[in-house]
Amino acid sequence: MARAEPITPYRRDWRQGRAMSWITTVDHKRIGILYLATSLVFFAAGGILALLMRSQLATAGESFVTKNSYNELFTIHGTTMIFLFIVPFWAGLANILVPLQIGARDMAFPRLNAASYWFFLFGGIVMFMSFLANGGAARSGWYSYPPGSEKLFSPGNGQDLWILSLHLVAISSLLGAINFICTIHNMRAPGMSWMRIPLFVWTIEVYSFLLVVVLPVIGVGLTFLLLDRQAGTHFFLPEQGGNAVLYQHLFWFFGHPEVYIIILPAMGVISEVIPVFSRKPIFGYKAIAFSTIAIGFYSMLVWAHHMFSVGLPGFLNVFFMLSSMVIAVPTGVKIFNWIATTWRGNLIFDTPMLWALGFVALFTIGGLSGIFLAAYPVDWQVTDTYYVVAHMHYVLFSGAVFGAFAGLFYWWPKIFGRVLDERLGKAQFWLVFIGFNLTFFPQHMLGLMGMPRRVYTYDRHGLFEAYNLISTIGSGIMTLGILLFFVNVVKTNRTGRRAPNDPWLGDTLEWYTTSPPPPHNFDRLPYITSARPLRDLRRRLAERGNA
Template identity: 75%
Template structure:
């Protein structure tokens, strides 16, 4: 019997150009670079807006911009720096470094990784497109407290687009956080136990967990605000029986973990840089690792220290004062361990080490001012002043 042999069709090879290949990439290094470059673009945009704001504040009674335009600028500046610069640039570094540090070939979900980047980029585009909407960009501040962000005081479409942009960047961060957690838990190379993880990876693990908890809650708050504006609900307007302080609780339950979402990866970088340029192993590895976990835990117990002036019961004021002071303990552990690492080490003051030591000094000064602000009688006197901003 004759047998007819047919060859399988050759696989179609899709060749992409040097630049177009980046648009469809699922490689963790390329996605990390895209995050970093995009965040730098938004950093420049946010910096330009900041310079315009300072031109208005350069002298008393300047009239460079109208009040509405100035409000739009500080809203866009704050939103840009928090949601489009600081958090995404660390997501980019983590995308690039975490698989390499734990011996994985890539992130656990490469396509989900790419999708999270495109949600981030789309969120940034929507935010800046809101400048051209009816009524201009949002002007209720990056925290968008009601009733200022309610339809009665902000009737333009800019506030709705701001909410949409926050939703998009939130989805991006949550998808990325899921990817980091699965990658770190399931794709470590053989023999890499938790107590052998690089300290930067420890901080990314807690960073991702905080994103999952805090940003999911922020998405809920933004949805309630959008329903107030578009569906006639009254969750927050006091005049209709809503509770504006409820929004503050929802926002700051996100807002304070967000502080450590931004700070923890930087602490991880410092923990990697200092031992290298001190020519010594890190002092107190376990203490630094567990202090990272403690910071993540306590960051979810201190949100209302932003709200001491709203008239909470004294029992709550005391609780949040004590929890705010307590969170200084694990951060202090890190600082003392970094200093101990340099002790009697062969310290090389190259640029990375100078940045790391400078960051430790600045963080210490800021942390000391935070201890003052944790005392609610003092906080009552300086709330909404430049002492808090500085």
């Protein structure tokens, strides 16, 4: 098949330059690479914390870490993976791809774009510096419910630094979200109507609107908590007239949309990868686009299903139970459309496709366990057990991380000009896939057997020790898979095959320019006539060649 090539290649590599040029850059591609690199460093740090936790839980009565240290580990692990890894990772990938996919030369506000990265970096540094604070790091969970996070129970400075860190990261995300919205609305290529933009861009659009709506709410909750701790107020202290449940409402009004802030970009990646490696158009483009909007809307109507056990009125439990089940409908639309796209397609099982199919399989398992948790009588029985831990990781890890690796392997040639090693990539996939299921599937059984979450040790009760040991072994296998990725990156950087401009025969506009793209992205653009402009261009070139 004919490949659509740009008019002229750009010979100078924009990635080269002194360190100061990277520190002061406003180029969206460089900023995106900084985001990706930093978020992957935090991913590694969060993974190390998880390994320490699993080492402590491998056997009953283990004393590898103290109870206070364990509480710090699970608090910073959860916060790191959500706020410092996956949300900034999507910001980095979107920084690189959104202008390329819509035919723009840069983001709408380049300096604001750079500022958002530095807020994120400093927020992450503050988070990990809190381990050195008086009293250690925060240890009240990644959600920091009062009264556990109030001064009486968390007297050290680590909790205050945790709040400051999240404020900095929230500012970063808010600035980035506004920038994405302005870029997508105002800088699309000629002919690119809303029904012609790539599905990844659709997910970034909804992701950005969700951030703009919900970040101020969590900002208010964290500010009130900081005032309780430092200014003598009592917003969340019941004995002084406050209301601890108010914090939970503020947190989860942000927290549940945050799940879809994490998942929607991954769904966008899957919607780009599956049709390319099925050699078919995406099945139901409009249905997937509108289901993305529906998920964003419904995600703000289900937050209290995290609070079924706090004593809400019965009619509220029923409302949030039903709304939580309804949100499964647009998600199901996406899954069935992805499956329909592969039906009778010419499937190519390269590494990006493996990660995409792994996402679909594991995210479906996580969604099914979520349907059970959405029924509040079931939730009352398993809340705060390892069943919830298993569900959360099947949704967030299998969704976000599998989607992230699908995106990295798919777009790495475009970003860096070299193709990641396929053998190492496939070995990594299978190690992570097997290790993930060994780690988290047994935790469903642990939860149903009654093992509570957030405990640093346990007695030899039934199969507790056996399932925990299997889970710890799985985490080690998964770690080997993640390490293979970093080996792959080093190997590819040294000896990797140079990428052509369009190595996968992609559909979207980023494959029209060079690999990596020049500073100005494009010499010229084809007129956009569909959501698959590169396929249209290849067809026109083939027709011209046959004429």
